[in-house]
Amino acid sequence: MITTRVTAASTLVMTLALTGLVSAAELPYRHADEDIGTVRQVYDGKLYPDIQVNTFRNIDRLFPTRTVSRGETVSVLPVSDQPLQEFSYSVDDQTYDLYDVLAMNRVSGMVIIRDGEILFEKYLLGNDEHTRWMSMSVVKSMTATLIGAAIQDGFIESIDDPIVNYLPRFQGSAYDGVTVRNLLQMSSGVAWNETYTDPTSDRRRMLEAQIGRQPGAVLDLMASLPRAAEPGTVWNYSTGETQLAGALVQAATGKPVAEYLSEKIWSKMGMEADANWWLQSPDGLEVGGSGLSATLRDYARFGLFLLNDGVIEGERVLPDGWIEAASTPKIVGGETVPYGYMLWPLHGRSYAAEGIFGQYVFVDPDKNLVVAMWSAQPKPLYRAGLNEYEFLQALSDFFQ
Template sequence: MTSNQLSHARMLLTLCSFCVALPGLAHAQDYPHADEPIGTVEDVYDGHLTPDLAVSTFRNIDRLFPTRTIPASQTPRDLPEAPVDLPGMVSYEVGDETYDLYDFLSLDNVAGMIVLKDGKVVYETYQRGNTPETRWMSMSVAKSVTSTLVGAAIVDGHIGGLDEMVVDYVPALDGSAYDGVSIRDILLMASGVEWNETYTDPESDRRDLLRAQIEQRPGAAMEVMAALPRAHEPGTHHTYSTGETQVLGEVVHGAVGMPLADYLAQKIWQPYGMEADANWWLDSPNGVEIGGSGLSATLRDFARFGQFFLEGGMVDGKAILPEGWTETAGQPQELTGGETIEYGYMWWPGWTEPSIADGAFAAIDIQGQNIYINPTRNVVIATHMAQPKPVGREPIDPLVVFDSIAAALD
């Protein structure tokens, strides 16, 4: 893209920040944070946000790109309350020091946290001016949502199975390094295609994909992916790649023949009873959703998504996901050749001793968004955080805190 084209694209995005989701304009005007100043998407990825600007940006990401709305359910699922004195129950060790829940909320800049035990809300807090109505950014949490839609598409018969080929659903990748890559390879980020995920490096592949998103031209993202070289044989090597989730989003879109937002609404958001509209970034006006980022939703609805997964992907006794999907998706996987990777179907297996023992896993964002699922202790924890740099600098490892919470609730 030339500098003039890039400037034009940014101007269009600035205009879009005031005009996306026009059918819901009245609703948008009621949104409590609608008039706050925000940074740019480059600021987010460069880590150039002051603390206050990070907060206001993360709860207004639908002003950064055009979005598609995921409508709320007409029959929201109740989240019964069973409050406990969680701050008085939780302590954990970091090095030689003992910390409590207040330390975590402060040091990791938590803007919201909700804890479900047996499907009931035992603790809920909002900080930095957030409320239960606040929609908050998810980056890589969206990856776990996109991968879940693959499971739904298999149950519906749109996808025959994980051994099917990516290019059968994404013709734009025919003849590229994605020839011979299966859907399972993509789920494990093991396509073998070369990728540099460094968010803060303007020359990385991740930033090339971001520039394609900024361009807002149909097909631009797949042009980036189609131009990448192969570094390994498919299925033999894991490389974390947001590009793989954009490919996976295109797979789902090609398979189901409808936007991901619409399919998510049809299969999970509305049947399971999400109480608020969500929004999902698009690669171009009226285009395809960004498979690896840009899904903004309320804290309670992210928690409901976690509860849906904890319950085995069932809605009113009906299986939305294949049998065993939720037990497999968050656990370490084996590559071709026998290597085991600490990655699931775009979920992260636990890495602490308690989480490994419990089979806990999580959807995790670079800037502090989490959906933690502990099937052994029947606990779901969702967080919204406002960490201004996308480099994993939490002073306290959230998983250590989540494990402590889950154990304290026994």
């Protein structure tokens, strides 16, 4: 029965689009009636493949959301007259091609853009160019980027400001004494267990607080955490830090985080569709570390924004030098950490926003290259068939 409804919706979408009577943004979402799982099943890695895919493209049905509005015009992403062909690479005497990457990593969508032109674009597992797909931790990079925008706009005076200057509710907590820089680098020193599949971990406690949908519950959890080290001395990956990052953006700008994202980036980069973003409670604060859902090309446009050094049509949205600082390794407690401001430095000057289950926005400024990739790997971590970093480096190396 669901197949019939989806097919009917698909037919309607295609018919309306071909007639030109409505824009793509106004079309009904053809996946809206699909059966989906629960958010606990998502994090447990206990969804059968078909239901998992349905869920990943319908995450706006799991929690209340706020719209990230696009602008009035759409930026054209031209298709190259020399598409990517015959790409392959070798690891340990084994040769892999693009078909292997798509199949073995259960990729559900990939677009490769070089010099502003699409070299490759493919949708799988029932997706198409209008499908919205979950970001997971890719959105951490967006939240961190908005902190940069707030600094550029003067809403945040300095990256070295104590966060309690903007979030006074955390005075007297383990976050008292933590700076904006510490938050961006996940070096607050506040104790945190990120294990996705452990129902007793802090990450799952945060998820349960989100499921409860009580205003302020997630931030109350963060305020209750103990200190494990002095700020700036230990790196510890923490989705919890991104909840404070989102709260910081809202408090400093006086605007909902989704609205600020729309104002600074989404409406100006020519995104072709509205996105939506999970809220911690109805009409509440955005979830800073996951839950944004957007089309593949719009994720790629965010990558192009990063590639362009945070400048849109001559207007500087991010401070000069922000992208370089955000995308390079940091020294924390005397050790080099492969993490910037919620971006992952990779080979050369390249870097990526990454999310569990295989979500990527990859940028290589030396090759003028952006890759946006969706996947539906069966578990949150350690289920990629092929190492994504090796694939992305091989792709960079392919372009001389």
